[in-house]
Amino acid sequence: MSAADLKAILLSKSVRTGTFTLASGKTSDLYIDCRVTTLDPVGANLVGELGWAAVREKIQTEGRSIQAIGGMTMGxxxxxxxxxxxxxxxxxTEALQVFTVRKEPKGHGQGKQIEGNFQAGDTVIVVDDVITTGGSTLKAIDAIExxxxxxxxxxxxxDREEGGRQAIEARGIPVVSLFSRSTLL
Known part of the structure; x- marks a missing residue:
């Protein structure tokens, strides 16, 4: 299984052209619904393999210790x-714990915004399926911090290549993307 296999699934299941209004409110000729790919068993396996390879390379290159991985639900x-x-x-021995960030703190129970295997002091990887402006990724980063x-x-x-990477990196947080608009199309 390879990046070409994942790209084929993304193009077949997740990428649509036309006229769309994005979460940011912007209009675009491209819509990417990664959930259709990431919730497909073959797609999920490919995302896991390719994502872990990219993450592990970054961790080893920088000599980092990472405890967990997660981001804004649901993407x-x-x-x-x-x-x-x-x-x-x-x-x-390097297994990453997994957590999820709610859009808003839970209105009952412990009132958590971050659920799962996360604790204060953890060094984590924040995840997003698609970045356009970077807004939802930055919201997750704010909650984590x-x-x-x-x-x-x-x-x-x-990475849709519409400024999201730059917005996230302006916060001092590097971005690793498996695909960009130009490599996907």
């Missing part, structure tokens, strides 16, 4: 879980 959830599961299967986490870098399935 980041299957990516984070796939990468975490692959890390546990291939390198159990507010809860005492440190974001080492961002892992993104597709």
């Amino acid at each position: 980041a959830d299957p990516i984070s879980l796939a990468v975490g599961m692959t890390s546990a299967r291939n390198h159990p 507010r809860e005492g986490g440190k974001v080492a870098f961002a892992l993104v399935l597709v």
